[in-house]
Amino acid sequence: MKKGLLFFVILLTGLHFSYGQRFYVRLHGGYGMPATKEASSIRDFTQIKQLLPDTVAKSIDKVNITTLGGGLQIGGAVGAKLCDNLDFELGVHYLSGANVKGSATVVLDPGDANNPDIKSYVSVTLARNTRQIRVTPSLVVHGNADKKWVPYARFGLMMPVGGKTITNVSQTFDVPVPMQGPPFYLKDDSVIVQRLETKGRLTLGYQSAIGVQYNIRKLGVFAEVAHQALSVGADRTQLVQYSENGNDRLSTKTPYEKETLYFDELNAQSNNMEYNPGSFQNSFGDYDPNAPGFQKSKEDLRLVSQFSSIGINLGVRLNF
8 A cells, every 4th residue: 555655646746747848758669578587386376186185195396487577568658858857757558478388297196005106197287478557657867858869767666557367277187097986086188278367466566778769850769678577466366267178167166266365374264275174174074065165265375476577669759
């Protein structure tokens, strides 16, 4: 909340000082490359734990998933001259994120001491991308605006105001015959496909750029190197598609499996199977889809995704 108030104070201050001054419009497009990496587990993006009995030991390999900030970036801004070498800008920035891919193998071990080699394997692949709209208030320090070539530096805030991250997950089962019967009932060559949509919390990041502009009367053509530093905590994730061997099975999923709400900490009262198992069991102590816990959204620890990038923008500026 404090960061949000700071943003609006800066915005209103900039508009106050720019009132009555010379205005301009700037448009740009470019491409950004990931600037950081985040360590994530395939476990974060699958429902493998809900698909199998607790008697099966699960081993899930971890992968490094690069930041989601890379991709096509387009935007524009309205600016005003504050003084000879300083402008204020209020911009809007749209990110069409590139696909980020990850994969892992889940090893399922029934724990049969007499048959230690009997294991099932699940190949998991995922692809993630982001669509995000950001508001970007900035200050621009520049050289003599009357010259043909004008170097400049821009720095300011970045606040996502819309968008979502889409994660497509595919799980393919390689199941030996002994694990296809009771008590596991796994199916060989079974393919489960899911689509998840995650929305983030209100967050402030930072953006900056250095560039040079070539002036042709009231029109300027510019090129710049831009950097964005942004981390966004997840607010909620929804399961919007779920199929087994090509058949739509979304209606068979419980509310617990369809939606996840994120919190900074969990306790024994949280609606989470690991922290509060009793809410998911019947009177016999067995996990029951009709138990109260399955009828509410899952509560989980907050995921934080990285959207930092560095890239090149090309654009035009029209002075009024």
